Amino acid sequence: MDAEAAKMIGAGLAAIGMGLAALGVGNVFAKFLEGALRNPGAADSQQGRLFIGFAAAELLGLLAFVTMIILVFVA
């Protein structure tokens, strides 16, 4: 296989990681809502933790994007 073609296939495969990160981010908010509806009084005080979890899950998806950009433009 051509090296250029392999790079593009790798970049395409990296996009799968972003879909998986979408699952993670959805899970963070779903669980938060689930808990918040059971105990709405405690929900507001946990918003900071919600966004920390969101940031951690999102970062891993963004790393897939960085891999993709590096494969297409740098490597």
Place this chain on the structure above:
Amino acid sequence: MAAETGGKIDPMHQFLIEPLFGRHWIVNGYDLSFTNSALWMVITVLSLAVFMAGGMKRELVPGRWQAATEGFTGFVQNMLTSNIGPEGKRFVPYVFSLFMFILFANVLGLLPFGVVPGWHPFTVTSHITVTGVLAIISFAIVLVVGFGRHGFHFFSLFVPHGTPVLMIPLIFVVELMSFLVRPFSLGLRLFVAMTAGHILLKVLAGFVINGLNLGVGYAAIVTLPSFALMIGITLLELLVAAIQAYVFALLTSVYLNDAVNLH
């Protein structure tokens, strides 16, 4: 809007840093030109200064403007006191400047200046050099505060309470790594989130233009749905601009909490 080169629209052109009016200013082999990036940083700071000056008149009954400014300061102060405790008030000036600068830079980069021919907005935070420096400043403040308050006792941050003695060498290394990777993840998150959103918007804009150029049939199938999607994505990007500024400030305050209170 991205530059058009032979019918192909380049979504990366918007991130190009170039000297204003093509004028270079080279000192001892270093290029110190006033670039579009620097211009947009100045615009960000100026609009922030106008926003703050309008809200700091200290009226007894706050008007709309003062209420907006107080909303932001109160928000940041609340975030710091709930994360760090009463000592968090000392960090309000820094975290507030950080939050507002990132928020204004993100939102200004989304404004439709592209309708003026030859102009396009430049998102300062879409370069890792900028976000990386912001992250390193945050990290440096955490180190200074941590070592200043606790001296070498600060290293106990890397050994959580109740760790079995056998596990201490392993846990220490793992915690040290997770501590050292913080500035990278902080800077990388903001930079990639802004870059990805802007590339997506420009790719869709390319679909709109190319569909229009191909005639009425393609315009109906390609341009209209792409344009509708662009409107939705622009709203999403406004949300992301605010969330990323919030996450940056929130993580900075969480890291400061580690430095102030250990754990």
